[in-house]
Amino acid sequence: MKGFALGPEWRTLLRPGDFVTLALAVTVCIGSVLMLWRGGAPDKVVVRAGGQVFAEASLAREQFIEVPGPLGTTRIEIQPGRARVAEDPGPRQYCVRQGWLTRAGSTAICAPNQVSLSLAGGSADFDSLNY
Numbered sequence: 001m002k003g004f005a006l007g008p009e010w011r012t013l014l015r016p017g018d019f020v021t022l023a024l025a026v027t028v029c030i031g032s033v034l035m036l037w038r039g040g041a042p043d044k045v046v047v048r049a050g051g052q053v054f055a056e057a058s059l060a061r062e063q064f065i066e067v068p069g070p071l072g073t074t075r076i077e078i079q080p081g082r083a084r085v086a087e088d089p090g091p092r093q094y095c096v097r098q099g100w101l102t103r104a105g106s107t108a109i110c111a112p113n114q115v116s117l118s119l120a121g122g123s124a125d126f127d128s129l130n131y
Contacts (some may be wrong), residue, residue, distance in 0.1 A: 041081070045057045048115065059083065064086070068073055081102060085108050088115070
């Protein structure tokens with residue numbers, strides 16, 4: 001009795017229709033990933049300070065928003081289609097290191113200074129976040 005390993009004889013069992021079916025399945029999988037796993041283009045920025053909405057701004061033009069917080073001022077930079085926390089007085093700079101946000105639903109949180117930045121509009125890549 002031979003082992004379970006498949007030898008070259010399994011290829012003789014395949015027919016031309018099997019290859020067409022396999023190619024179609026791969027095409028459907030790749031197409032689904034490209035079409036369904038992308039977030040919509042954001043159209044505005046929502047800035048919160050202390051849990052309250054501090055400002056809402058369009059992503060259509062370049063601008064800066066300065067947000068006061070308990071530790072000092074957080075500076076947010078907005079350019080067409082993207083936004084980031086440019087400066088923050090927090091000790092670890094996690095929100096600054098987050099870099100440019102470009103997808104709807106993306107968020108940068110500066111917890112020590114109680115400031116957050118999120119992109120809204122379009123459709124997010126996810127339904128909800130849990131910690």
